[in-house]
Amino acid sequence: MTPKLHLWLIPVLPLIGAALNGLFGRRFSRQTVAAVALAFCGAAFVLGLWAAALFSFSSLPVPHLESLATWIRAGSFQVDFAFYLDQLSLVMLLVVTGVGFLIHIYSVGYMWQEGGFYRFFSYLNLFMFFMLTLVLANNYLMMFIGWEGVGLASYLLIGFWFTKDSAASAGKKAFIVNRVGDFGFLIALLLLIKHFGSLNFEQVFQSASKMPAEAAEAGLLTAIGLLLMLGAAGKSAQIPLYVWLPDAMEGPTPVSALIHAATMVTAGVYMVARSHVIFDRAPMALMVVAIIGTLTALFAATIGVAQTDIKKVLAYSTISQLGYMFMACGVAAYSAGIFHLMTHAFFKGLLFLAAGSVIHAIGGEQDVRRMGGLKEHIPWTFWTMTMATFAIAGFPPFAGFVSKDAILCRVYSSPYGSSVYWAIGVFTALLTSFYMFRLWFLTFFGQYRGERSGDHGGAHAQPGADAPPEHGHGGIHESPKVMLIPLVILAVLSVAGGWVGSARFEKFLSPVFHARAPASNAEQAAARETRAREHKEEGASEALLTGVSIGAAALGLYLAWLLYHRRPQLPQQIAHALGGFYYAVANKYYVDELYAILFAKPLVDGSTRILWQSIDQDVIDATLDNSADGARHVSDSLRHMQSGNLRSYAGWIAFGAAAVIAYMIWMGTR
């Protein structure tokens, strides 16, 4: 007998928390708000752990399916409120609830001085609800609800400081750019309904697995795959829809950590991995995924090199790391992608929280050029951030090394892979290491370049600074314990999270990814086995790949040390020497400006000139105005008939009667 897990409780608990805080939070004290938010989020985490424990120790049969109710039934098409737990969703569940819970704890400290405390936690719990719905959904439609819901929560939280114009427009930008991706996702869903008559994962994959791989010609599965990838590119900030993520840093830092680094933006990766049955049979779609991932990884990393805002650097690094995950998915190494997703959630969540702690410490300053020398002042933040930096740069034995190495290895050896992806991946790893250590050196080493602590209170009043605006403290100070504990836990995970090993992780996920592998893939897998064996025989090959990526990371560290610690005047000279190219990079390749010219401006102009001025004003308004004017003019002239003169009325009556009679006579004589 399968035990009843009550999976529905996992998403619903945070929803209750969100409702409580959202409806009554205004009357709660801050302690109560924090307690409610933490309790419901923590309960979801505990339930997730329980599910994991049942799965590990009492051999819960997976996939585990729990259906709650029928939602839509139209002919043979049916959608249920049902939850689905397999190895993949279990990993996502634990990452989302675990990291989410830690970030909830951190937020209590970070947001304590802020107005709208209850609102913040209500949104945060709402986000957890939607994210868990997305992860645990049994069909594409529920996944889509979660998908849209996290977008909503993201919008609300980016615009949390909605009185600030830049935050409000950043929220709108995120929402609108995501619409483009969601459009693709929605069409993919409609195609699925049309051709498979179902949105249920089991049924869709069952039908899809009977279809042959579309090797040469692009067909239905390729179309679905590409549309799903469009959706994923929107949510996970890939080229060409990545532009919203850097702007999303307008939100509070815990939000950047939770939504825009650890969980929501990885939803696209999860969706692609979940739809692997479709992608496996559409090599062209896979290739597009891999190319987009590779290009995004490289592109975002180069932009990250020249950013000066601590959160923007991390944002571009998130985009770049997501590119790695898509690169892995694109060569059908889904488990490597999910593995990187997990470790990335640890170290990038930690990086953002630590960055938040730094910003908190120096009173709202986000520009790394005005930091420096913070190592002694905030040792806990420094050490935890160091762990995360080493992890993301890919130094062994940190988590990031293991997962990134797994991706690079698979990109090289997979039948879909190629050495070009690998080379770009390694170069990106070099850039990643460089810009992360640049950030690290600029923040923690050298001299403090901000205002001295004496007049440091002035920095607080800076409008738009992402930090508690008014809390009196003297000088640079370490964050409170409630913020440091999550940092420490995440630091431990950033170090040890990868020790599970990519091979074991892959084996854990293999029931998900290999159960319905297409026949040709099975052959390829066999071929891969032999190839891997050859590799082993060659021995050096895999070790060489690993060595090269470590070398790239070390080179990045060395360059960053050279440029930003040893000779701080050098970067200026290099920037001068590079001239135009440097400015292009510093200005994010003018992509925002390009989009503004290509899409935003024509839209605004078109709406203004055609829709507003031509259609609305000249056609709709004009019709209405003119007909009203006409009625008034006609009435104006007709008004004179109402003279009040009895005899004129009588005359009209007589005239009318005469006219009627004349008409009748005329009709009668015809």
Next chain:
Amino acid sequence: MVPLSYYLALSGILFACGVTGFLIKRNIITIFMSIELMLNGVNLSFVAFAAHWHALSGQIFVFFVMVVAAAEAGVGLAIIIAVYRTRETLNVDRVNLLKL
């Protein structure tokens, strides 16, 4: 026996006299009398038709018209007296308060 058309011609003449009087006279009482003239013109055509077709309904209708005319005369004269009391004139061209 007088043919029907004679009656109808007389009825039409009476009605036309009434209309003309109504339109050209200014005194309310004259106008009132013109109305009576029109009513009686119509009455005449009713009874003529009734006699011609040997149908009683026309005769009965005439009684109704007479009753209404009598009632109207009562109410109308009362209104005329009220108008004269307030306006001190019976010239309809100067009783034009219906105008906005």
